[in-house]
Amino acid sequence: VEAALDVVNGFRDRPAGTLRLNVPISASRLVLPKIVPRFLAAYPAIRLEVIAEENFVDVLVAGCDAGIRYDERLEQDMIAVPIGPRAQRFTTSAAPSYLDRHGRPQHPRDLLGHACVRGRFPSGVMTPWEFERDGEVVRVDPTGPLVVSIGGGVDLAVDAAIAGVGILWLFEDWVRPYFDSGVLEPVLQPWWQSFSGPFLYYPGRRLVPAPLRAFIDYIKTPAGHW
Secondary structure, eight states: OOOHHHHHTTTSSSSOOEEEOOOOOOHHHHGGTTTTHHHHOOTTTTEEEEOOOOOOOOOTHHHHHHEEGGGOOOOEEEEEESSSSSEOOOOOOHHHHHHHOOOSSGGGGGGGSSSSSEEEEEEOOOOOEEEEETEEEEEEEESSEEEETTTTTTHHHHHHTTTTEEEEEEHHHHHHHHHHSSSSSSESSGGEEEEEEEEEETTSSSSOOOOHHHHHHHTTTTGGGO
C-alpha cells in the first residue's frame, strides 16, 4: 500500500510525506545543519525526522528510510551517496593551561604520559587514537581521568578539556570554534589524520520513497553541496 501511495506521490508537483534518517550525532551537528534548513525550504510538504544515535542499527529495522555513515560502517547491499564535507580530520587539543603545566606532546606516543579524555561507543568499544605523518601511521591507546559516551557525552568531554582536565581527540569541525577563541590549543597538528567524508546510504533492493528521492537529488545539487 505504501508503495502504491508513493507512486501517486511521484506525480505531485512537490513530494510530500515523512523522511526518516538515522545518523550519528556528529553528523547531526556537523553535516546536517548546512543542508536541512535549505532542503526543508525547498520541499515544504516534506517532514524530516532525524534519529541521532551512535548505535549502528539496520535502518530498515529501525523504521528509517536512510542513514548517514562512514565507509567502514556501511552495510552490504546499500547504495551510498556522498553527503557533507568530502574530507575530515581528527584533531588533538587541550587547554593552554593544561599544556603549560604538563608540556606539549611532540609525538603521538607522548600521549601515553598525558591525561587524555576518552570516548566509548555504546557497544563498549574504545577505539585507539590514530595519527599519520609522511606515510607513518601511529595508533595509541592513552588513558585519563574521564571517559564519556561517544555522542551524548562529547559536549562534556569538550567542556572538561577546556577546563584543563586533559587532551581531547575529536573532529576538527567540532573544535574549530574553540581554536578560534583560544580556549583550546591544537596538539600534534602535523600528525592529524584525514579521512573520507560521510555517505547517505539506503537499501538498493526496495522502492525509493519520494521524500528520500527528493533528498538524494537535493544533496547532488550545488545548493546541497558543501
